Amino acid sequence: MRTQTTKTFQHATDGKSATRARSNWSRIRLIAFWATTFVIVFELAAGSVWNLLTIEWVEVQLRHLGYPHFFTYILGVAQAAAAVAIIAPRFPLIKEWAYVGAFFLWSGAVMSHLSVGDGPESWRVPLMFGACAIASWVLRPADRRLPETRLRRDRPADAGHEGTRARAWVVPIGLLVVLYAVSFLTLPAVEDITHRWAVELGWIDE
Numbered sequence: 001m002r003t004q005t006t007k008t009f010q011h012a013t014d015g016k017s018a019t020r021a022r023s024n025w026s027r028i029r030l031i032a033f034w035a036t037t038f039v040i041v042f043e044l045a046a047g048s049v050w051n052l053l054t055i056e057w058v059e060v061q062l063r064h065l066g067y068p069h070f071f072t073y074i075l076g077v078a079q080a081a082a083a084v085a086i087i088a089p090r091f092p093l094i095k096e097w098a099y100v101g102a103f104f105l106w107s108g109a110v111m112s113h114l115s116v117g118d119g120p121e122s123w124r125v126p127l128m129f130g131a132c133a134i135a136s137w138v139l140r141p142a143d144r145r146l147p148e149t150r151l152r153r154d155r156p157a158d159a160g161h162e163g164t165r166a167r168a169w170v171v172p173i174g175l176l177v178v179l180y181a182v183s184f185l186t187l188p189a190v191e192d193i194t195h196r197w198a199v200e201l202g203w204i205d206e
Contacts, residue, residue: 036136036139037140038175042179043129044079048075048080049076050183051079052080053187064116065116082105083179086136089143089144090143102130110126
């Protein structure tokens with residue numbers, strides 16, 4: 001009897017430990033998802049501002065890599081759309097395409113710099129953003145996945161509650177507004193810094 005009680009207690013303890021471990025992993029995964037998502041959405045938002053306003057850094061890079069000037073407007077619109085699609089709740093199919101576009105944007109930047117013989121100082125930043133895009137895609141929660149790509153233990157968010165759906169939009173929209181405000185307000189400082197980078201890289205003269 002005592003042995004059976006001990007086994008039952010051990011089984012219950014093991015079950016609690018496994019549940020706690022899964023809970024901890026879920027929390028870590030969610031934090032990692034939002035950290036990587038914040039990085040790529042901020043870069044997409046800032047990049048769209050830089051491209052649509054065509055700051056000097058963008059013009060210099062396009063000229064250095066051999067791309068036509070109008071390409072900056074295509075990139076700017078695509079980056080803005082991807083930023084909205086990735087940060088917003090729901091619309092998992094659109095998110096899939098946004099992630100694909102973001103990955104091709106940064107992997108294309110890496111390949112473009114490599115093709116003209118640039119060193120790591122030019123392509124390591126887009127490589128980092130590409131890695132963050134992959135991590136964000138892999139770690140995304142159930143309600144941001146297509147039904148057939150949901151993990152078995154994932155549970156989609158309550159889609160039937162109107163209040164829940166409305167609140168789910170508040171934080172992403174607020175965050176996107178803040179990121180765009182920061183991108184515009186920091187533009188003068190960014191132009192000074194990127195001008196120095198372009199000079200140090202030898203892409204323009206002082």
